[in-house]
Amino acid sequence: MKSKLTLAAVILAFITINFAFAQQQDKSTRPSPADSVHATTSDGVHITIHYSKPSLKGRQLGVDIAKIGEVWRTGANEITTIEFDKDVLVQGKALPKGKYGLWTIPGETESTIIFSKKWQGWGVGYSDKEDQLRVPAQSTTGNPMVEQFNISVDPAGVINLAWGDIILPISVRAAN
Template identity: 50%
Template sequence: MKNATFLIAFLLLFLMGHAQTPPMPKVPPTGNSGMKMNKPKQVASPADSSMVMTSDGVNIKIRYGSPSLKGRTIGTDIVKPGERWRAGANETTTISFDKDVTINGQALAAGKYGLNVIPGEQNSTLIFNKSWQQWGTKFNEADDVLKVEVPNENLSSSQERLKISADASGKIHMAWGNYGLSMEAKAAK
C-alpha cells in the first residue's frame, strides 16, 4: 500500500509540474538550421558623430546621417554643383561650439548650427544656419549666419560612406567618395 501511495503522489507531482511548464513556441523551419533568424534591420544612412575638445579649449560636437554612395556618382547623381545640400542624410547635420570661434578666420558665436554645403567645381561654400531642428532638406536662407568658401580636395582613395570628423587642432574634415572639404575652427580671441 505504501508503494502505491508513493507512486500516486509522485505521478501527481509530476503532472502538476508539467502543467506549469509553458509550452515551447512553434517556430516554422527555414533554411538548414530549422530555426528562424531575424536579421538586424539595416539603416540606409546611420547616425554618426564626432566630438573633440580642441587644443585651444573649444568643445566641438558634430551629428549627421552618414549616407553611402551605393554606386552613385557625386556631382552627377547626388550632391550636384550649385545645389544646397544638407551635408549628410535625414535630419539636418548639426555642429556646435561651446565658445565663440573663428571658422577659417571668420567670426561665429558659440551655439548649435545646421551645417549645409553648396558644392562648386573648384570651391564649395559651407553654410552655418541657426535653424538646426528640422528635416535636412529644409533651408531658410534668412537663417544663414555664416558662409565660408573652401577649396575642394581630391582624396587618394574613395570613401563609400560620408565621414565628418574634427581633431584637436580644430580641423573639421568632410570626406565622401573622392571628395573632401576642410575648415578650421579656432577659439575667438
C-alpha cells in the first residue's frame, strides 16, 4: 500500500512539473509574443526569421529600449534568428547561406546590423567573436507609429525592421 502511495505521489509530481514547464514554453502568453516571417524574394532567396515582438509601452526608443550605441537583440526573449537558403549579398556584402543570430546596434541615423554565428539561446551574452558579418543600415522615418516591433520582407529582398517611427531597410539579394 505504501509503495502504491509513493508511486502515485511520484506520478503526480511528474505531471505537475511537466505542466509547469509546458506553461513556461507557451510563447503566446508572453508580453512580447513570438512571430515568424517566411518569404521568397524575386531572385529566389528564401528567408526565414523567428523573433519576438516587444512593445514600446510608453518607453522612448533609443533611450529606454534598443538604446543608441548599445547592442540590441533585435526583438525580445530568445535570440532573433534569420536563415537564408542560399549565399546572399546583404547591403552588398557576402554572407554564406545558413542560420544566424540577428543583432543591431541602433544609431541616430545609421545602425549596424550584425549576423552572428551564435543563433541559439536567450538574447543576452552577445560576443563580437561570433560575428559573421556586420553591415550598416540607414534609418528612415515611417508613418504611422509602430507600437509593437515588426519585421517584414518584401519581394524585392528588403528586410524592414520597424518600430516607433523608425524603419531600418536591409537589402538582400542572391549572391550569384
